Amino acid sequence: MSFLEILADGVDFLVDFVWGFGIPTGTGNDIPIVVILLLGAGLYLTLQLGVVQFRRLKHGFEVMTGMYDDPDEPGDISHFQALTTALSATVGTGNIVGVALAIHYGGPGALLWMWVTAVLGMATKFSEVTLAQHYRDVDITGAGEESRWLGTVSGGPMYYIEKGLGSNWTWMAVLSAALLGITSFLTGNANQANSITDTLAGYSGLVGLEPFAMKLIVAAFVAGIVGLVIIGGVTRIGRVTSIIAPVMAAIYVLAGLAILALNASEVPGAFASIVTNAFNPSSGVAGTGAGIFMLTMIYGVQRGLFSNEAGMGSAPIAHSAAQTDEPVSEGVVALLEPFIDTIVICSITGLVIVVTGVWDDQIPRQLDLDAGAHSYRVAEKGGIIADETPPTEIKIVDGAPQVEEGTPEFAWNQAVVDSFYVDCAGDCETASDLRRPFSGVLNTERNVAIAEDGTEYANLYGPAVESGAPLTQMAFAQGLSPLGDWGGLIVVFSVLLFAISTSISWSYYGDRCAIYLFGEGAVLPYKVAFLTVNFLGGIAPLATVWAIGDIALGLVIIPNLVGVALLSDKLKEITNSYFEREAWLDNVQE
Known part of the structure; x- marks a missing residue:
């Protein structure tokens, strides 16, 4: 048995363990504990906070515009830069590759479960970011040149678990930081590089290269680009992502909307197919769904979590760097992420794949x-x-x-x-x-x-059949074919920018974990290791890389959501105080 076969067997076992261990339903299909925890926490926080994701959505957009910014407040980047840094991590290949994989394995119905994960995830994202802001460490390195390299604040689940729950919970804070650090190498890094090389390998013949040789060259190029940005620390990351994230999202969304407009008569049927298959599924084209409701739901939840990252504890690290002295002001900005990422962008990808009918084309x-x-x-x-x-x-x-x-x-x-x-x-x-x-x-x-x-x-x-980025590329190429032969290039361009920006943002998440676990001296070795894994992920098999990422996803949410749930009373107190005081008005310029 080859190494790759041994690796595949081991990965499949761990995927089944993490996403398969659960509560028996009597139908032969257990409800995974991970799914229960993810959706259950989102529902609990939604009720605890009075449906905050809908009631405060408008306020989130207002704060995001910068109308309440105060540059003298503690932090490294603005509200908008914090959002774009986090969005650069979430609006990534999950929106292109993840949606395609969800439909490939679970059928069109998997998209509905991505929506459910996003709606509940808005409340979860608000909660974890608000707590991260409240319990963050400020001025961890002082001022001057060193602060530009390391930043002046650090926050995330490890900080609010330790500070909020007390020293008896330090073990869980350490576990959370360790799992997030591992996830930064996989989900936020190797998967992204893999998506780029998988997409561009299809063009290897145009330059006279074998697909694997093309992957090697592209992987080295991507690692180099990521390295040039992350070496400058969070301030450079914030500047770069504040440009890349809006541009890449706008181009991709406009192209997707154009396809839906050209296929307007097919859109109602696509929605009907998504809803019907969510509860009475047909199998994905790979046969892995086998028409089983539970598996379709799991694929949707997995890809929804990968796409918007609600509950992982990753985005709170970026939002902790925002310049504000009101934690809730950043929480309302953060709840925009699942909305923009999954409800808007992932929906466009999924609908384009379904209306063009390419998802099961051979x-x-x-x-x-x-x-x-x-x-x-x-x-x-x-x-x-x-x-x-x-x-x-x-x-x-x-x-x-x-x-x-x-x-x-x-x-x-x-x-x-x-x-x-x-x-x-x-x-x-x-x-x-x-x-x-x-x-x-x-x-x-x-x-x-x-x-x-x-x-x-x-x-x-x-x-x-195609899967991942090539499937989405095929859908865009076919959908925009009445306008020319360039539709697939939109996906190539988007994958390149999405994946690079995601890796850039996740490098910051990982180095905050490295600081928490090992001190500031660990940042440089971490960055070197991060770039190495970026390169290796680019040349590894697609299915294996994404499955390993799913293992990390399933594990990392557990300590984070337990911590958020235990701190929900404090969270409610902070939230109520902010809105009762109308604290944002203090920063309105007279």
Whole structure:
């Protein structure tokens, strides 16, 4: 068994443990503890704070504009820069890749569960950011050149758990910081670089490179760009993200709205499909959903959490740096994040994929028999990552695999491929371009196809589904085709900016964790390690990288949400005081 197979088995086990361990329902499908905690905490905080995400949404937009800013108040960046830094971390590849993966595995209904996660997550985000502001450490490094490198404030779940709950809870604060630090390497870093390389690898032929060589070059370039920004500390991060985040979001949203306008007649049906499939799901194209309600919900919640990060405790770190002496003023800005990120941007991505109908399209493509996108799985068998041990040889006659039911088959993007060809004509865009059905055997140990005449092939061709960024790219290309052939480039451009800006913001989250755990001297080694993981994530298999990220996501929310729930009475007290005093008026210029 190869290293990658061992890794895939281990990752699949941990995903099942983190997202599968739960309360029995009597239907054979448990409700994961992670899902209960995430949605339950959001519902509890929504009720505890009097539906703050709706009642204070307008005030959040007002504070975000800067009308109540006071540059003399403690902090490193403005309300707007804090929001854009956090949004740069949340408005990332989760909006492009994550939505596509949710639909790929869980069907269109997974999008509704992303919405539910976002609505409840608005209350959660308000709560954790308000607490982070209230319990943050101010002036941790003093002034001068060093403050520009390290910043003058530090905050996050580790601080409000330790300060708010007392020294008996220090162990949970340390656990939270450690898990967030690990997550910064994976979810906020490796996943982002992987999305860029996965998207740009499709253009390798244009520059005469093999896909993996293209990934190596792109991964090195991305790590270099991220390094140039994060070496300047939070002030440079804030300046860069305040430009990138609005520009990239505007371009992507306008392109998506144009597609929905061009397909206006299909939009009502898309909404109906999303709602219907959320409660009575069809399987995702990979067969992993298998029409099971619980799995569709889990995929939606996973991708919703990845997209808006509510409950993770990550965004409070960025918002802690905002210049204010009123914690709630930053909390209301923070509740805008899930709204902008998931309700607006993710919805546009999901609707574009559904209205264009590409989410279950099989398109001709080259199948690298030894690439990270291939695996072996039993058709319709569950599991996000399926890399089961196939027979040594799979016989193929006139393009069709000859396998018994229950036998692992060759899969691309976790979906079984049902026919194989030797070559593909022209641009290989339609099924009619597939030429010469393959006959012979697929040797799964050597990862080669051996024809009846003894000819060996490292690549075959066949109809396969897309996933991740390429799926969204295909949807935008098709949706904007009446206006030209440039639609897919919108996604390429967006993935590049989204992923880089997300990595930039997450580097700051991780270095605050490093300071808390090891002191200020740990920041430079952390940044070096962060850039190394960024590069490695860019060349690793897509499904494995994202599954490892899901493991980190499921673990990191536990100490954070427990801490927020235990501090909810203090949170309510702070919130009520702010609105009763109308504290924001103190900063209104006469």
